Amino acid sequence: MVLLSKASSSVSSEQYSYTSNCMPTTFSSSSSSSVPIVDLSKPDAKTLIVKACEEFGFFKVINHGVPMEAISQLESEAFKFFSLPLTEKEKAGPPNPFGYGSKRIGPNGDVGWVEYLLLNTKQEHNFSVLGKNPEKFRCIVNSYMSCVRKMACEILELVAEGLKIQPKNAFSKLVMDKQSDSVFRVNHYPACPELAMKGENLIGFGEHTDPQIISLLRSNNTSGLQISLRDGSWLSIPPDHSSFFINVGDSLQVMTNGRFRSVRHRVLANGVKSRLSMIYFGGPPLSEKIAPLPSLMKGKESLYKEFTWFEYKNSTYGSRLADNRLGHFERIAAS
Known part of the structure; x- marks a missing residue:
């Protein structure tokens, strides 16, 4: 069971206007492992990053260089937008694929x-529909995206x-390419107050990897x-509003021929406090060919077939969140 914060919600469930009730779920999680922390200002950062990508596919960075002012300003504006009546927010949607969406995640039945x-x-984008x-x-x-893009490239x-x-x-x-599909x-x-009263949780965003x-x-x-x-267990990540968390994506797993692992992750909704997350997904140009880098092969066989980012992106649209989307591109050894 994930422990819930006792802080009050910033946005009520009435403002969110879901038509269905909160669905309770109980989950077990592990606390035996700790998240790797990388100080980007230290000389050993590159070594720690590689180790974290190999063992977890995930790590936390501090001294990242993104001004807290840029972070807090965007968070404040985002909360203002999500506090609007549903009819106002829906003017920015539906997400096709970009824009505002609620509850439905992707075109294949996933909800959260x-x-x-x-x-x-x-x-x-038509920002005229995003608030006052x-x-x-x-x-x-x-401004925020410029800062995080710079950090992504540094990492x-x-x-x-x-x-x-x-x-x-x-x-x-x-990622820096002008045609980058980031x-x-x-x-x-x-928040879901009904769950808070029962001490239960529900899926906010189902388990998946980032492509x-x-x-x-x-x-x-x-x-x-x-x-x-x-080992298949789930590790709850303590929140840290001043740091960034980094995920290895599917494409980086392929380019390192499986040496790095794309981390599977999920989000549990909080019963008494709303959660806001901002994610920058660094992607290659659509025409970019994705394959293991020759310098990392050293006589090893490629675990993956070569594909373009356009081909892989298209394949993800036909999958569910929890699917192993790289499975279609793995080389299966002849038996």
């Missing part, structure tokens, strides 16, 4: 106790250095995130 905004980082001060929202979003260059890959921008150039997502998980190269997550000081460990 979540509402969200999904934005493409290289396209202009859309130009302010636009500026704050762009990916440290990965290359740690793996002794040349050039060191082998990964980061894909996306930005803001998830809001409203892109790398994900940078920041959330408000509310619990809920869990990652899957190698």
Whole structure:
């Protein structure tokens, strides 16, 4: 059972306007492992990042260089948007695939106790429907995304250095490319007071891996995130509003030929406090060919068939959240 915070909710369930009641679920979680912490200002950062990507596919970064002001401003604007009446929020949707969505996650039947905004980082969006001060929202979003993109590239260059890959921008150039298919997502998980009274939890966002190269997550000081460990148990991640959490994505798993593992994770909704998370998904250009880097093979056979990011992205649209989406691209040894 995940312990719930006793803080009050910022947004009521009435404002969220779900038509169905909260569905209780009980989960077991592990506390035997601790999340790797990487100080990006230290010389050993590259070594610690590689180790964390191999063992967890996940780590926390401190001294990341993203101004707290940029973080708090965007969080404040996001809460203002999600506090609007449902009819106002729906003007920014439906997500096709970008825009506002609620409860439904993807086109294949997955649902969660979540509402969200999904934005493409290289396209202009109709911010006029996002609250009373859309130009302010636009500026704050762009400023924040610029900061986290820079951090993503720094981390990916440290990965290359740690793996002794040349050039060191082998990964980061894909995110910095003008055609990079990166996306930005803001998830809001409203409190569910009925569960708080019973001490129960429910799925906010079901278990999945991220298909892109790398994900940078920041959330408000509310619990809920869990990652899957190698033994299949779930580790609850203590919230830390001043740090970022980094996920290895499917594409990076392929490019390292399985040396790094794309982390399976999920979110449990909080019974008494709303949770807001902001995730930058660093993705390659649509035409980019994804395959293990030759410098990492050293005579080893590739575990994956080569594919373009466009092909992989399309394949994910036909899958459920919990599916092993890389399964279609694995090389199966002849028996």
